[in-house]
Amino acid sequence: MSVVVIVDDRATNLKILRRFAERLGPDVLVQTYDSAVAALTSFQRVAPDLIVTDYVMPGMSGDQFIERCRQDDVTRQVPIIVVTAYEDRDFRYRALDAGASDFLLSPVDAREFCTRARNLLTLRAQKKAIQDHADSLESELAAALHRHAEDIERRERQLRRLVNTVPALIRATHAASTVTLLNDYHQRLFRLGDHRDDLEIAASVFGQSYVERHVRLDRQVIETGCTVSDIEETVAAPDGSERVLLTTKAPLISSDGSIDQVVTVSLDITERKRGEQALLESEQRFRSLVESSVLGIVIVRDGKPVFANRTYATIFGYDDPSEITALETLDPIYAPTEVDRIRHYRAARKAGQSAPIRYEFQGLRKDGSLLWAETQIQEIVWEGAPAFQCTIVDNTLRKEYEERLERQANFDEVTGLPNRVLALDRLRSAVISAQRHHHKVGVLFVDLDHFKKINDTLGHATGDQLLRLAAERLTRCTRAEDTVARLGGDEFTVILPKLASAAHAEPVIQKILDTFSEPFPLGRDEAFISASIGVTVAPNDGSDPQVLMQNADAAMYRAKEQGRNTFHYFTPELNRRAVERMRLESHLLHALDRGELDLHYQPIVDLRLGTVVGAEALLRWTNPALGNVGPDRFIPLAEDTGLIVPIGQWVIDTACAQLAAWRRMGLAAMRLSVNISSRQFRGTNLCVALAEMLRRHDVPSHLLELEITEGLLMDELPQTRANLRDLASLAVRLSLDDFGTGYSSLRYLKQFPVDTLKIDKSFVREVPHDEGDATVVEAIIAMAHRLGLQVIGEGIETQEQLRFLQTAGCDLAQGYYLSRPMTAAAFLRWLEERMPILGGALQESR
Numbered sequence: 001m002s003v004v005v006i007v008d009d010r011a012t013n014l015k016i017l018r019r020f021a022e023r024l025g026p027d028v029l030v031q032t033y034d035s036a037v038a039a040l041t042s043f044q045r046v047a048p049d050l051i052v053t054d055y056v057m058p059g060m061s062g063d064q065f066i067e068r069c070r071q072d073d074v075t076r077q078v079p080i081i082v083v084t085a086y087e088d089r090d091f092r093y094r095a096l097d098a099g100a101s102d103f104l105l106s107p108v109d110a111r112e113f114c115t116r117a118r119n120l121l122t123l124r125a126q127k128k129a130i131q132d133h134a135d136s137l138e139s140e141l142a143a144a145l146h147r148h149a150e151d152i153e154r155r156e157r158q159l160r161r162l163v164n165t166v167p168a169l170i171r172a173t174h175a176a177s178t179v180t181l182l183n184d185y186h187q188r189l190f191r192l193g194d195h196r197d198d199l200e201i202a203a204s205v206f207g208q209s210y211v212e213r214h215v216r217l218d219r220q221v222i223e224t225g226c227t228v229s230d231i232e233e234t235v236a237a238p239d240g241s242e243r244v245l246l247t248t249k250a251p252l253i254s255s256d257g258s259i260d261q262v263v264t265v266s267l268d269i270t271e272r273k274r275g276e277q278a279l280l281e282s283e284q285r286f287r288s289l290v291e292s293s294v295l296g297i298v299i300v301r302d303g304k305p306v307f308a309n310r311t312y313a314t315i316f317g318y319d320d321p322s323e324i325t326a327l328e329t330l331d332p333i334y335a336p337t338e339v340d341r342i343r344h345y346r347a348a349r350k351a352g353q354s355a356p357i358r359y360e361f362q363g364l365r366k367d368g369s370l371l372w373a374e375t376q377i378q379e380i381v382w383e384g385a386p387a388f389q390c391t392i393v394d395n396t397l398r399k400e401y402e403e404r405l406e407r408q409a410n411f412d413e414v415t416g417l418p419n420r421v422l423a424l425d426r427l428r429s430a431v432i433s434a435q436r437h438h439h440k441v442g443v444l445f446v447d448l449d450h451f452k453k454i455n456d457t458l459g460h461a462t463g464d465q466l467l468r469l470a471a472e473r474l475t476r477c478t479r480a481e482d483t484v485a486r487l488g489g490d491e492f493t494v495i496l497p498k499l500a501s502a503a504h505a506e507p508v509i510q511k512i513l514d515t516f517s518e519p520f521p522l523g524r525d526e527a528f529i530s531a532s533i534g535v536t537v538a539p540n541d542g543s544d545p546q547v548l549m550q551n552a553d554a555a556m557y558r559a560k561e562q563g564r565n566t567f568h569y570f571t572p573e574l575n576r577r578a579v580e581r582m583r584l585e586s587h588l589l590h591a592l593d594r595g596e597l598d599l600h601y602q603p604i605v606d607l608r609l610g611t612v613v614g615a616e617a618l619l620r621w622t623n624p625a626l627g628n629v630g631p632d633r634f635i636p637l638a639e640d641t642g643l644i645v646p647i648g649q650w651v652i653d654t655a656c657a658q659l660a661a662w663r664r665m666g667l668a669a670m671r672l673s674v675n676i677s678s679r680q681f682r683g684t685n686l687c688v689a690l691a692e693m694l695r696r697h698d699v700p701s702h703l704l705e706l707e708i709t710e711g712l713l714m715d716e717l718p719q720t721r722a723n724l725r726d727l728a729s730l731a732v733r734l735s736l737d738d739f740g741t742g743y744s745s746l747r748y749l750k751q752f753p754v755d756t757l758k759i760d761k762s763f764v765r766e767v768p769h770d771e772g773d774a775t776v777v778e779a780i781i782a783m784a785h786r787l788g789l790q791v792i793g794e795g796i797e798t799q800e801q802l803r804f805l806q807t808a809g810c811d812l813a814q815g816y817y818l819s820r821p822m823t824a825a826a827f828l829r830w831l832e833e834r835m836p837i838l839g840g841a842l843q844e845s846r
Helices: 011-022 036-042 062-071 089-098 110-164 184-190 199-206 208-224 270-292 310-315 321-325 339-350 396-410 420-437 451-458 460-476 502-516 545-561 572-591 631-641 644-664 686-697 718-730 746-751 771-786 799-808 824-845
Strands: 002-007 028-033 050-054 080-084 102-105 168-174 179-182 228-236 242-253 259-268 296-301 304-308 358-364 370-382 385-394 440-448 483-488 491-499 520-522 525-527 531-538 567-569 597-606 612-623 627-629 671-675 704-708 733-739 756-759 790-793
Touching: 002 011, 002 036, 002 110, 011 028, 011 050, 011 110, 028 036, 036 050, 036 062, 050 062, 050 110, 062 080, 062 089, 080 089, 080 110, 102 110, 102 545, 110 370, 110 385, 110 396, 110 420, 110 545, 110 572, 208 228, 208 242, 208 259, 242 270, 296 310, 296 370, 304 321, 310 321, 310 385, 339 358, 370 396, 396 420, 420 440, 420 483, 420 491, 420 531, 420 545, 440 460, 440 502, 440 545, 451 460, 451 525, 460 483, 460 491, 460 502, 460 520, 491 502, 502 531, 502 567, 531 545, 545 567, 545 572, 572 612, 572 631, 597 644, 597 671, 597 824, 612 631, 612 644, 631 644, 644 671, 644 686, 644 704, 671 733, 686 718, 756 771, 771 790, 771 799
Parallel strands: 002 028, 002 050, 050 080, 080 102, 531 567, 612 671, 671 704, 704 733, 733 756, 756 790
Antiparallel strands: 168 179, 168 259, 228 242, 242 259, 296 304, 296 385, 358 370, 370 385, 440 491, 440 531, 483 491, 520 525, 597 612, 612 627
């Protein structure tokens, strides 16, 4: 769940921005505050992922609020979008200095808001994912190092105990083996008191053989005057345990130079012996642990590797650790570009100077391939000599993942071009450079004419191929310092920095138009598309990247209105049109929830019987502020924004409800046809939702007819084909709308369950006077009847057109001559009042 916090002292702005933010998705929690102080307080309860703030607020200014956010650990890294109506750069500089991430000019465009917010949320999520992964690796490494450190510390404690508890038995004896000195450790260790002349007691403690051996050694020392050392012997302690003693005997010279006594020092090395055994076992366990570690470990002494575990060898592509220890130095495991740096670190450590103990480097595997690794170095003692232990983590996958994330965040997946985020960044840099060096920046907004039709007809795979070809041509038309980016869909932008004047952009524009005049090869087919180009120039038309993009977009729409395959420069008037489009989109966003949409019904008449067999449901929109908005204005906008899908579902559900109402009134055979967009038709839940609507309203499926375009029949997408098959199994009728204006493929008519063809009104308009159109209409009717399909002539406005269609054998008709579209109530009145007149009109037309 992502948390978006909106701060504005104006309730209207909070409401608008909340609606925009809620469009980011169901996993976004939106919190609004009317003051910066309230927002700062809330951050201690819930940490935000994105902050959107007004710049000018009472009590605390925008830059003060941002500075407070950047001082707080909770919000230090949270992206902040500043919303302001001021275009003064001083405001932005202060906000940027305070730590703002981005700006939006008020009034805020919903699409721009969502795009920027989504990009910042995505970038924050990606950064958090990378940081979490890095923290996880760091935690694993720290845990391994901690375990290793604990093991070393345990061994050191054992050694300290051994050193601190080494015993020493000290005694002195005369030549007659009389004990003259016995230290206290004898009593503590062997419970032997001060029995200096009682060899029997000593024999009872140490054993007779022990006593005899020491008597003999004492005589040897006295006779030779030489020290006897390193005598290791085992004796039994009173508790039954065995003690190991290391004994040294030396002559004690009296004042007259004679040797009359022998000093015996026996060290109790029992614990040391046990410690040595424990140490050996510990080292064996440590070596086993290192060998099985998932971390690569190598130990280097005097620059040469003396130990490496199997993981280390595997990381660098060696079959066995012995291949590592056979190297004179570790230079072969470093990439050539890293060797000098590593040697410098090595020399610094050898000289006792400071050198990094943890760093990332590029390594070289045995087969010559490169990898990324991170190492941590610590000084240790290995086999009694100082050495360095290097722990290695293979970071290759992490680096590749980071690079993929970086590419996904900045480049388009289909074309490989920079995406909107990177394009805006480069445009921002180009504008800053232009301001410093007093040159201009051209921004071209390129839209591919008729791309949507090709994409819908030939499928998305072919559409993607066409986008890649278009990207290649655009790139060939530009200079090395220019940027070609894909903004999404069929929209591209070209950034032309360092222009001496606006006119210097025109050679590039003309080059683009010329290269797009050539056909695009798509396998065995060819596609002909042109480009409509909007042009804006900085700083003439502004310096804000978003504003420049909006200006170029508005100019592009003007180029389309001028007939496509051309370009148009931005003017302030175009900005007004863009604002109007945004206003229309804003109202359309809520039209469904506010009940502003309605269906009107245009009768469909049987030309042979003169009866009304059904109607076509036509969408209408009445807005309190805009009035009646024509379908030609809002339906393309709904298609562009994706609102056509929920609106289309509402249309079908309302049509089913109307059919149910007619059935209750006795109009049980009345059919109703509904236009369905290609975007809605390709949905995965179309047929499931349709079946549920029919079931809920208790409407027979054959009474509902869906009008689709020819392009959908030719769509190779599996989901489209599946929906066509499922509709056939539901027995929902299919009508092919505007037949004759597209591909008119007989193969697809035979392959899919189409019930009706609608002759496009562009053909009906000129009959019977235009022989060409009349011939086309007659041919369509004859062909449809041979295929067992019904034919509807639409757009009938005169009695002559009606008479021609009757004579040609057309089955059904609709148009203004028969009736304009009406509300449901008006449609019922029309049926009651006009049926006799309609029958007479049809009879008269015969």
